[in-house]
Amino acid sequence: MKFALQKEKIYSPKMSENQIFTDFQVVGLIEEKQINFNEALTGKNFYLINIWSSWCEPCKDESEYLLELKKNTPVMMIGINYKDKKKNALNFLKLYGDPFDQIFIDKQGTISINFGAYGVPETFLVNEDNKVLKKYIGPLNDEDVYEIKKITNN
Amino acid sequence: MRMFMKLKKLLTIKILIIFILISFNLKNIAMASTFSEEQTINITKNLRCLICQGQTIHESNSDFAESMKKYIKGQLENGKTDEEIFSSLVEKYGQWIVYDPGISRNTLLLWALPLLLFLIGGAIIAKKIFRKI
Numbered sequence: 001m002k003f004a005l006q007k008e009k010i011y012s013p014k015m016s017e018n019q020i021f022t023d024f025q026v027v028g029l030i031e032e033k034q035i036n037f038n039e040a041l042t043g044k045n046f047y048l049i050n051i052w053s054s055w056c057e058p059c060k061d062e063s064e065y066l067l068e069l070k071k072n073t074p075v076m077m078i079g080i081n082y083k084d085k086k087k088n089a090l091n092f093l094k095l096y097g098d099p100f101d102q103i104f105i106d107k108q109g110t111i112s113i114n115f116g117a118y119g120v121p122e123t124f125l126v127n128e129d130n131k132v133l134k135k136y137i138g139p140l141n142d143e144d145v146y147e148i149k150k151i152t153n154n
Numbered sequence: 155m156r157m158f159m160k161l162k163k164l165l166t167i168k169i170l171i172i173f174i175l176i177s178f179n180l181k182n183i184a185m186a187s188t189f190s191e192e193q194t195i196n197i198t199k200n201l202r203c204l205i206c207q208g209q210t211i212h213e214s215n216s217d218f219a220e221s222m223k224k225y226i227k228g229q230l231e232n233g234k235t236d237e238e239i240f241s242s243l244v245e246k247y248g249q250w251i252v253y254d255p256g257i258s259r260n261t262l263l264l265w266a267l268p269l270l271l272f273l274i275g276g277a278i279i280a281k282k283i284f285r286k287i
Binding site: 018021083108109110112113114115116118119 | 204205217218220221222224225228242245246247
């Protein structure tokens with residue numbers, strides 16, 4: 001009974017061999033420039049892809065964890081702004097801080113499906129070969145941040 | 155007067171041709187869109203809504219299902235086949251997303267069990283019959 005209650009309710013596929021699909025077009029939130037997502041994943045050993053939105057309550061609490069990761073890890077932070085309005089998204093970043101190196105918009109939620117995401121917030125730790133090392137469904141917490149730091153700082 | 159009649163006739167023919175062309179085009183457009191719509195429905199009916207309780211993507215109005223419907227429409231517009239869409243989604247979300255799981259190491263028992271039970275049952279019946287004889 002105890003174990004059943006502790007079990008993860010959302011089904012998640014095993015991540016051992018998963019590689020994210022990156023060959024699709026994305027548009028930047030700030031400059032609104034269209035690029036291939038492949039181009040965004042260059043020059044670093046690790047990438048943290050975070051799906052967020054200004055209307056997502058848990059994303060507000062998650063901001064401080066993302067800012068900490070930005071400060072203390074060599075990871076490239078990529079934000080995917082999910083089904084949001086530009087004005088609201090920019091206000092959110094102003095209010096809670098901007099941890100991202102690059103932000104792309106996902107107006108219809110279809111870009112997130114390319115990553116195998118369920119909704120917001122969701123975070124993927126990806127290596128240079130586009131392999132998903134960790135997938136976090138829901139907001140990041142202290143344990144997740146510790147784990148990401150451990151993987152990326154080694 | 156004759157000239158006027160000739161012009162009127164010509165104009166009628168032209169209008170008729172325009173109408174035929176327009177209706178033919180509209181029919182073609184309608185046929186193309188219903189085809190794609192039907193295909194979208196067929197695919198979404200075979201996909202499980204992963205964040206809902208016992209609903210298909212087609213039945214669900216959740217955020218996830220709505221995004222998935224748009225994603226599938228986009229894939230069909232890009233010329234992807236049903237199989238290609240299913241296999242790419244299985245790759246992203248695992249076998250659980252499809253209602254019809256293919257034969258794999260994990261589902262082998264599921265596929266083989268009915269056949270095994272049938273053979274064992276048949277063997278038990280045959281043994282009883284032959285014992286009586």
